[in-house]
Amino acid sequence: MRSLRVGLRSVLPFLVGVPLFWLLNGQLPEYFEYGLMVALIDVILAVSLNVVNGFTGQFSLGHAGFMAVGAYTAAKITLAFRGVAFLGLSAALSDQVVFLLALVAGMITAALVGIVVGMPSLRLRGDYLAIVTLGFNEIIRVIIENTPFLGQATGLSGLPRRTNLVWVGAGAIATVVMARRLLGSTHGRALLAIREDEVAAEAMGVDTTGYKVRAFVIASAFAGLAGGLLVHLIQLCTPKSFTFIKSIEVVVMVVLGGMGSITGSVVAALGLRGAVEALREAQQYRMVMYSILLIILMLTRPTGIFGTRELWDWLPKFQLPGRRRADEGQHP
Amino acid sequence: MTEFLQHLVNGLSVGTIYALIALGYTMVYGVLKLINFAHGDVYMVGAFMGFYLSHALGVDQNPSLGKAGLVFVGSMAICAALGVVIERFAYRPLRHRPRLTALITAIGVSFLLEYGFQLPAVVGASSGTPFPPGPTPRFFPEPFPRVDFEPLGVHISNYDIVSLLTAVALMFALQYIVYRTRFGTSMRAVSFDSSVAGLMGINVNRVIAWTFALGSALAAAAALLVAGSRPTINPLMGLLPGIKAFVAAVFGGIGNVPGAMVGGLVLGLAEEYVAGYALSSYRDGIAFAILILVLLFKPTGLFGAARAEKV
Numbered sequence: 192m193r194s195l196r197v198g199l200r201s202v203l204p205f206l207v208g209v210p211l212f213w214l215l216n217g218q219l220p221e222y223f224e225y226g227l228m229v230a231l232i233d234v235i236l237a238v239s240l241n242v243v244n245g246f247t248g249q250f251s252l253g254h255a256g257f258m259a260v261g262a263y264t265a266a267k268i269t270l271a272f273r274g275v276a277f278l279g280l281s282a283a284l285s286d287q288v289v290f291l292l293a294l295v296a297g298m299i300t301a302a303l304v305g306i307v308v309g310m311p312s313l314r315l316r317g318d319y320l321a322i323v324t325l326g327f328n329e330i331i332r333v334i335i336e337n338t339p340f341l342g343q344a345t346g347l348s349g350l351p352r353r354t355n356l357v358w359v360g361a362g363a364i365a366t367v368v369m370a371r372r373l374l375g376s377t378h379g380r381a382l383l384a385i386r387e388d389e390v391a392a393e394a395m396g397v398d399t400t401g402y403k404v405r406a407f408v409i410a411s412a413f414a415g416l417a418g419g420l421l422v423h424l425i426q427l428c429t430p431k432s433f434t435f436i437k438s439i440e441v442v443v444m445v446v447l448g449g450m451g452s453i454t455g456s457v458v459a460a461l462g463l464r465g466a467v468e469a470l471r472e473a474q475q476y477r478m479v480m481y482s483i484l485l486i487i488l489m490l491t492r493p494t495g496i497f498g499t500r501e502l503w504d505w506l507p508k509f510q511l512p513g514r515r516r517a518d519e520g521q522h523p
Numbered sequence: 524m525t526e527f528l529q530h531l532v533n534g535l536s537v538g539t540i541y542a543l544i545a546l547g548y549t550m551v552y553g554v555l556k557l558i559n560f561a562h563g564d565v566y567m568v569g570a571f572m573g574f575y576l577s578h579a580l581g582v583d584q585n586p587s588l589g590k591a592g593l594v595f596v597g598s599m600a601i602c603a604a605l606g607v608v609i610e611r612f613a614y615r616p617l618r619h620r621p622r623l624t625a626l627i628t629a630i631g632v633s634f635l636l637e638y639g640f641q642l643p644a645v646v647g648a649s650s651g652t653p654f655p656p657g658p659t660p661r662f663f664p665e666p667f668p669r670v671d672f673e674p675l676g677v678h679i680s681n682y683d684i685v686s687l688l689t690a691v692a693l694m695f696a697l698q699y700i701v702y703r704t705r706f707g708t709s710m711r712a713v714s715f716d717s718s719v720a721g722l723m724g725i726n727v728n729r730v731i732a733w734t735f736a737l738g739s740a741l742a743a744a745a746a747l748l749v750a751g752s753r754p755t756i757n758p759l760m761g762l763l764p765g766i767k768a769f770v771a772a773v774f775g776g777i778g779n780v781p782g783a784m785v786g787g788l789v790l791g792l793a794e795e796y797v798a799g800y801a802l803s804s805y806r807d808g809i810a811f812a813i814l815i816l817v818l819l820f821k822p823t824g825l826f827g828a829a830r831a832e833k834v
Contacts, residue, residue: 250623311819318558318626322769323818326811329766333808439630446627478638485631490616493624 201372204364212360224356228424230464231359232417235366237444237456239413242370244442245451245499246379247406248386249313253324254414254441256331259433260304261297261415263335266347266428268293273351290353294362294419301415302408304331309407313400328435335430346429347422354424362420366413370453373409382406386451436478443481447488449495454502459495525676530799531792536683536752538791539690543745544768545775545783546697547738553714553778554734556622560629561609562742563765564636565602569743570756571640571656572598574663578652583664591666595747599740606739607732615728633765640758656758663754686748693744694784700737701780710734714778763807767794770814776827785825 219227236254243251272289276282312323336344373379381402384392393399422428444463448455467477488495544566551559576594577583613632617625644653670681701707712720713730721727749764750756771790775782790810798806817824 250626311815315818315822318622319773319818319822321626322558322766322773323815325766326770326814330808330811333805337804439634442627442630475638475642478634479642482631482634482638486613486628486635489624489628489631490613493617493620 201368204368205361208364209357209361212356216356219356225424226464226468228354228356228359229421230461231363232421232424233441233444233460233464234363234457235413235417235420236441237448237460238363238366238370238453239410239417240441241445241448241450241453241456242373242382242406243410244445245449245456246370246374246382246386247403248389248450249403249407250318250321251324251407251410252321252435252438252442253308253326253328253331254410255433255435255437256308256324256328257301257305257411257414258418258421258437259331259335259430260411260418261294261301262418262422262428262433263341263347264300264415265290265293265297265419266350266422267341268296269351269353269423270347270349286351286353290358290423294358294416297415297419298412299415301418302412305408305411306404309404309411313403313407325435325438328433328438332430332433342428344430346427346431348427350423350426350428352423352426354420359420359424362416366416367453367457369409369413374453378402378405383451440481443485446485446495449497449499451499452495452497452501455495455497455500458497458502526799528675528677530795532677532679532683533799534792534795535788536687536791537795538788539687539694540745540749540764540787541768541771541791542784542787543690543693543741543748544764545771545787546694546780547742548769548772549775549777549779549783550710550734550738552772553780554710554717554731555614555618555625557614557625558629558769559614559735559738560626560765561613561632561636562738563761563763563768564633565606565609565739565761566742566746566764567640567756567758567761568605568636569598569602569739569746570663570750570760571661571758572601572743573747573750574656574661574756575652575654577664577666582666586664586666586668588667594666595744598747599743602743603736603740606735610732610735615731637758637762658758660755660757663750663756665754666751680752682751686751689744689748693741697737697741697780706730706733767810770810770817773814773824774817776824779824779826782824782826 215224217224236258240251240254243249269289272293274282275289276285280288308324308327312320312327315323335341341347373382381392381397384395384397385399385402389399418433421432425432440463444459445456447463448457448459466480470477470480544562547562547565548559551557551562573594576597577590580590580593582590582594609632613628614625617628640655641658642655644655644657646654667681672679672681699707701710709720709725709730710733712723712725713727717727720730745764746756746761767790768787771786772783773786774790775784775786790813793813794806794809797809802809
């Protein structure tokens, strides 16, 4: 019974969400649909970064670097298999299969780079980690800009447009489900313990570096997914899309929503993207707005809008029986 | 040989600049244990203040050494005030909060300066000196005529010499302030243990404010010395030098004043030689590679002392 319920909780969001996005696909006004897809990619980024910055309490400033790794891997694969009928499938279906494989490959390479980056740097704490991840972000960018195979500074153009609402929606759902399931698991408890007190966690027998690296690798993989989706939406893959300014944008989303709150990240990502679209006239004020928002938030409400709470914590009567609050007993 | 000497000259001139900026990072880290992310942008503001002051004093029409000195001191004073204001309003309210909170605020301040300076002009939009300056690069006026020397085939200008001498003089002045004056003693006391320093009658808030003033003034000086030889300035110019100077500070042992100077020089030379002889297009990656190596093998830096973590 329990395993059934657990299984349902992982599968149900897809059963409900994916058909919904399928129905919506192509029905919305083009401009709105495009904005929604970008916003959902931001959701993937924010929720995955929250696993590191929110759950584990580490401060990574290099999320865009892993996006770049995933993006370039996926882009190279779709470009290589362009127009090839894969496994004898029809052209349209073959394209989708290749895209899926490209995204998965992007996730895997991003995760591998995540291991390489995470193993040494996660022994560092706090602000040092922030600078080192930022450094890796820049190194990845410099390497791309110097590699002819990856198109150097001009990047890879002429990518087919493979991303649609269904792909992005499924990706966002997968990320949220991953974060939810992770938080409820032993693994997630270890991460929370590290956030609350690293020394105490270590004394309790938590392999702190190991768990931190694993959290980092999971986050990197999903950043890679977001990168793959993004470049097949804008049909262009340049190092300019993955500078550390992009990393900071994601950090702002996580901090704004509340470090450790999944729904907080989702709301903040959607809200910020919405605000940017609404303020398109005042595009040049966007970064100024971000920075003022960040300062005011830190001065007045450093836990973010949601803190570590989730949206459904305010709706007690809708809680399913047997569901435990994610942050139960966290804050006395 | 000539090439080697040329790289030495270039490396030293870049290195002293890194060292001057790194001093600000290291002093602030010493007293607050905060990475002042906005420090590179104070450097940028310093360059722009020099730009405005030069135009206000008419340096571009009739340059003179006296005016150059006035511009130099004026920008340092303005940046010192800016540093104090940033500390007072953005960092002081957060002093007893988790360190990450202050770090995020510092990133916010940094972006506010970078992108605030790129906004469309509010004052003097039609003149040559609009404020905010906007994203287009500006040209810094020459305070005195440029003279080039070629001893042993090495290309040196009088700007390089003036900049090197000024930087060294400033570093000696700082060394004197930190180790020979009352203020320096209280600064070192605060950096050692701020609560005990407070109990001993040191006004901790004032010491921290002055530390920010000192560090920001040095950043402004660095910016003006750079603007002499590389005169294009723009609102994002502080980004890379800021991060690289941070690397220099970590390399020397963050919190350690002589360490920052050595770190800056070593980083400048390393960048120049590696870029000059082997990997010219990887210049901006070198600093980060050094940072990562230092943090992996000697996280306390060259001169930093390891501190045991107390529970």
